[in-house]
Amino acid sequence: YLVGGYPYSLSAIQNGVLRGNQxxxxxxxKPFGPKDKRLPIALPESQCLIHFALTNASRSSPALKCYSPRDIDAELRAAVRAFFLDGGVVIDMESKTDSLSKIIKWFSVDFGKNELEILRWLVNHLEPNKAENL
Structure with a gap:
């Protein structure tokens, strides 16, 4: 893609711009080096909700949907809930184990600095009954 006269791959958009150059x-x-002219448009910090809107067409990736600029925040939060309800987070109360989507593992730095912060993020975005069980 050519944006503002500069080339962007899908990876550069995801990791350089939307993930704050992670x-x-x-x-x-990192996608953009310190002298890269595209660096100024990188968001100041990663927007972890994007991981539940971007798809790579694999079975385990989020469903492809259209988003509107007017309601993007609410739509992204809904995409997170839908992804988690569709198997992104599985909690087995009998064996007291959980299974998280690889998205959480691959991009863990976007969700928190340590396991406790990641769990807090998950609890804040899960349905109440799943959050309680986690």
Missing amino acids: RPPYQLI
Whole structure:
């Protein structure tokens, strides 16, 4: 894609712009170097809700949907809830185990600095009954 005269791959949009210039999973460097002219448009911090709106067409990725600029925040929160209800978070009360989507693992730095912060983020975005069980 050519935006403002600069080239952007889908990875550069996701990891450079929307994730605040964070390293993609399993890569060593950030999308934009310190002198990259695209760096100023990177968001100041990662917007973790985007992970539940972006799809790579795999079975475990979020469903493809259209979003509107007017209601984007509410729509992204709804996408998170739908993703979690559709198997993104599975809690087995009998065995006292949980299973989280690989999205949480791959992009864990976007959800919190440690396991406790990640759990807090999850609890704040799960349906109340699942949040209680977690």
